[in-house]
Amino acid sequence: MEASLDIDARSNGGKLRKLAQTKATSVMLTLLKDAKAADIPAKYVLFDTWFCSPSSLLQVKDIGYDVIGMVKKSDKIHFRYNGRMQSAPAIFRAAKKRRGRSSYLLSVEAEAIKGNQAIPVKLVFVRNRNNRQDYLILVSTDVNLSEEEIIQTYGKRWNIEVFFKMCKSYLKLGKESRTMSYDAMTAHVSVVLARYMLLSLEQRRKVDKRSIGELFYISCDELQDLQYMxxxxxxxxxxxxxxxxxxxxxxxxxxxxxxxxLENLPNVWHNYLNRCA
Structure with a gap:
């Protein structure tokens, strides 16, 4: 959609129109910079194969976030491994796999390189549950994470797919509004997202006991202390x-x-005993 000359480019409407005409990878970086400037607490950015490239890994790392993403099995995406630039499938073919029923097939440390920049990454090759003869490739810019933590953290990205499914199938994101007006489409999307947030909040209040917030964790700690005592x-x-x-x-x-x-017990036991005395 072409930008309208009637819209001030400095307004929110003008900025949204500009983003709509920008490449998705560039929009992603812009939104992450806005999130960082707003001090939104986050440690990891989760990617699917669409955004996961060495260039994106380096740029997001520069913003201040670590990335956990899925790498496309392509011979055009390369990482430096054992001193040579290789594709992820080539690394998988050359390296020795784990035996047994491990949660992952292979884990190696490599480097993502773009120009003169390079950052260490960990590549984790996981068996595809839908096809036991196939595998998936996960990458993490936080090399201190264990393979299990990388797999579990990336698994949380599925909540995004559930969100889109809910908005499209039940909240009528794509069917309720037939307008051709950019502002009307933006307003419609905002209304749908507001519906989703209200329904999620109501579900948390009625179903999810963690809605109590900090009291939930305090109760858990107290329960553990009682069991301990x-x-x-x-x-x-x-x-x-x-x-x-x-x-x-x-x-x-x-x-x-x-x-x-009792006098010879560790200090931590003394503290518990004094608390219950």
């Missing part, structure tokens, strides 16, 4: 029972032994 008192109770059954001690002697035992 129950186990400790069971141990002490069993100790006293064994002593009284096998040996005859005066009450004072028994109390002295228990006090000596």
């Amino acid at each position: 129950d186990a400790l008192f069971m141990v002490l109770k069993k100790l006293v029972s064994m002593i009284t059954e096998k040996w005859l001690f005066l009450e004072n002697e028994l109390n002295t032994m228990l006090d000596s035992f």
Whole structure:
């Protein structure tokens, strides 16, 4: 859609029109920079194969985010591995795979290179659950993550697909409005997203117990502490029972032994005992 001369380019409408005429990869970088400037808390950007290229990995890393994405099995996308530029499928063919029923087939550290810039990346080759003879390639710019963490984190991207499915199939994102006006289409999309947020919030309140927020985590910690203390008192109770059954001690002697035992416990146990005293 051509930009309208009646719209001020400095307005939100003008900026949106400009983004609509820009390549998707450039729009992605612009939105990430806006998110970074707004201090939106995020550590990782999740990509599908559409955006995942060495150039994108380097640019997102420069913005301040790490990337976990899926690499296209193409001979045109190369990483530096063992001193040579190789495609991900070539690396997979040359490297030794893991045996057994591992959660991944292969994991290697390589470098993503664009021009004179290079960053270390970890390539994780995962068996395709839909086709056991096939594999998928995940890449992470955070090489300190374990392979399991990379796989689990990338799995969260599926929530995005669920979001699109919900908006298109149930909230009528593509069918409710037939307008050709750019502003009307933008307003319609905003209304659909507002519906989704309201429904998600209501679901969290009625179904998801984590909606209580910080209280949820405090309750979990308290529950763990109670289990911990129950186990400790069971141990002490069993100790006293064994002593009284096998040996005859005066009450004072028994109390002295228990006090000596408690004094030699680690500090963390002392803190729990003092809290319950």
